[in-house]
Amino acid sequence: MKTLSIIAVLALAIILPFIADIYLIHVVSTIMIFMCLALSWDMMLRTGQLSFGTAGFFGLGAYAAIIAVDDFNVNPVMSIFVGAVFAALTSFGLGIAVLKLREMYFAITTLALTSVFTVLARNLSDLTGGAAGKILFNAIFDGDPKKTYWLILSFTIVVIVLSEIFERTRVKYAISSIRNDELVAKSSGINIFKYLLIVFVITSAIQGAAGAIYAQQYAFVEPDSTFSANFLLLPIAMALVGGIYSTIGPIVGALVLGFTSEYLKLLMPYGHLIIYGIIIVLTVIFLRKGVYGTIMEKIRSK
Amino acid sequence: MLEIKNLSIAYGKVQVIWDLSITVGSEAVGLFGPNGAGKTTLINCILGMIRPISGNIYFDGRDITGLETYQVVRLGIALVPQERELFPLMTVEENLKSGAAYIPHARNQLVDRMNFVFTIFPVLKERLSQKAGTMSGGEQRMLAVGRALMACPKLLILDEPSVGLQPSIVTEMFAKLKQIRMEGVSILLTEQNVKQGLKVIDRGYVIENGRIVIEDKSEKLAQEEHIKRAYLGV
Helix, strand or coil: CHHHHHHHHHHHHHHHHHHCCHHHHHHHHHHHHHHHHHHHHHHHHCCCCCCCCHHHHHHHHHHHHHHHHHHHCCCHHHHHHHHHHHHHHHHHHHHHHHCCCCHHHHHHHHHHHHHHHHHHHHHCHHHHCHHHCEECCCCHHHHCHHHHHHHHHHHHHHHHHHHHHHHHCHHHHHHHHHHHCHHHHHHCCCCHHHHHHHHHHHHHHHHHHHHHHHHHHHCEECHHHHCCCHHHHHHHHHHHHHCCCCCHHHHHHHHHHHHHHHHHHHHCCCCHHHHHHHHHHHHHHHCCCHHHHHHHHHHHHC | CEEEEEEEEEECCEEEEEEEEEEECCCEEEEECCCCCCHHHHHHHHCCCCCCCEEEEEECCEECCCCCHHHHHHHCEEEECCCCCCCCCCEHHHHHHHHHCCCHHHHCCHHHHHHHHHHHCHHHHHCCCCEHHHCCHHHHHHHHHHHHHCCCCCEEEEECCCCCCCHHHHHHHHHHHHHHHHCCCEEEEEECCHHHHHHHCCEEEEEECCEEEEEEEHHHHCCCHHHHHHHHCC
């Protein structure tokens, strides 16, 4: 039953470009990018560390990919790996320092890192194009929305599989025990720092790759919009609405909020963000475990 | 097995352990003393969570002073911390498995270790799928000890195993510890309940203000005037 529904959803996702119009393809592509960010944020949260660096590594990946194509003639598809690797290396270096911090201090520091990246992007004009940013001649796949969609879909599948690996292997005990109680985790023989660093690097690489794809899709980077707080706040909202500490939660959250926001935009071009905000507030207050968590609880108690 | 030589520990400028030496062989050893004597500090130092200002800790002849906690644990020292010891939202089975999952030599014999834990705590076998946080205090403490045993320890360290338990459970708990001792695992425990503690241990130390004031066999400790007056209330 479960396998069947997964295959059905997957099949639908693959053939979607043949049955849907360009508008829907585009909306789903964007939702999947945010889904990956929401998942990566949740994967870090599972270790108990609240990261606000999502937008920062997203932007780093975006810049790395655009610069790779523009200045080094890298193939746009390959530039996504460049973005991921660049974000991973940066997070490895920073993680060694930052992951000694906990709770609020970790959260604020990761938020500050995003600002530092933005300032660097704006001021290293020779490399990044300064405040004006950088524009490529052509978007990835010459702007073909179907091919872009399949690229994003494959990336999303990779991220979902990664998240499930985290949930099903020994890594799960390590990260959830670090979240539960670091003292106990330590005395169970867990190298806490090593696991935090692994998770931090992997999630940053995901964010970097997501940024790279997003930037290649629109063929430009610009400090304020590339490092926009949207790439931090929307993924967090999606994970919270769907339900944290799981793979399905952020997926459900991204779909619910993604489609709701599109629908609201059509319904009321001005002021849709107010309704959107109210929905987030209400779900967080009344559905503490998120949409998915609450539904599962209802099913189980019956 | 465990040898601590001339250990001094300080928090900032406040020294809490003064030139302290203890040994634990193939036996059960107790550390007694009032609140603030430095018992938990000493244990945290053995596990590598605090660095001493001077002195050395040897385990099986190897200097483990300054090793990281996870490295100490992998050498064969397991800890049952005071009070907070389980992952309450995980099941009994997951808690037990997490005790062995990160210790390479214990991981390879997971099933054997589980069975070993079940021979000592049969009640855990019936509760495998229950969430750890929903069990009674006594059962949780037993699970915590079981989890520590999953790591294949040569030395089991327990910080106040009786704290917060009702008297009948305390008696049962200490009987279990005796059984574990018989299976060849050395034990180091701190205890404020000296009367019960003395029944399990072979040898004991009394720590006051970070120094060892008495060291003796358990039957002799029970006869000590100081202990009778200060800890046993007779």
